Amino acid sequence: MIMAPGLVDIHVHLREPGQEGAETIETGTRSAAAGGITSVVAMPNTQPAIDSATGIRFVLRRAAETAHVRVWPSGSITMGRAGEKLAEIGGMVKAGAVAVTDDGNSVPDAQLLRRALEYAKMFDVTVVEHSEDKSLMADRVMNEGPLATRIWAIGAFRANRIHRGRAQHRVGVDGRTSI
Numbered sequence: 001m002i003m004a005p006g007l008v009d010i011h012v013h014l015r016e017p018g019q020e021g022a023e024t025i026e027t028g029t030r031s032a033a034a035g036g037i038t039s040v041v042a043m044p045n046t047q048p049a050i051d052s053a054t055g056i057r058f059v060l061r062r063a064a065e066t067a068h069v070r071v072w073p074s075g076s077i078t079m080g081r082a083g084e085k086l087a088e089i090g091g092m093v094k095a096g097a098v099a100v101t102d103d104g105n106s107v108p109d110a111q112l113l114r115r116a117l118e119y120a121k122m123f124d125v126t127v128v129e130h131s132e133d134k135s136l137m138a139d140r141v142m143n144e145g146p147l148a149t150r151i152w153a154i155g156a157f158r159a160n161r162i163h164r165g166r167a168q169h170r171v172g173v174d175g176r177t178s179i
């Protein structure tokens, strides 16, 4: 037997609303509880995406009704996770969002991301940016690496997900060089 504090999974896909055939807040959190996880951060890549205070309130309400562990909702950085227009970050934070992310999509416009970081700082919320530049992905069939070289495939440069925390986004906005 292993005795440990409750684990926190900061990146889960609960698929509700919109894809309840795949997962729900009830089934996802039941699995989490079975694995010793006591709190999860729900990603906003639902259908529709969680990009408003109403969406955050929906997740919290469904969690209160059905969840087996604590659910902390995150909201999208941009409307519909489409990378074009900022979502209502302040409203979502006030409704209970603990982070903003376009989970699975990067924000393709640096100016838009900068504004998102400024809002996030204002509302003291974490930005989780999916680090993938689509311009580096075009026509690629696999990740760069020794295998790609050996079979003569053009590999896609791909980085792991970067979680830009509070300290780091302060660096970005204020131009400080240390965390």
Ligand SMILES: [Zn+2]
Pocket: 011, 013, 043, 103, 104
């Ligand atoms: Zn994800």
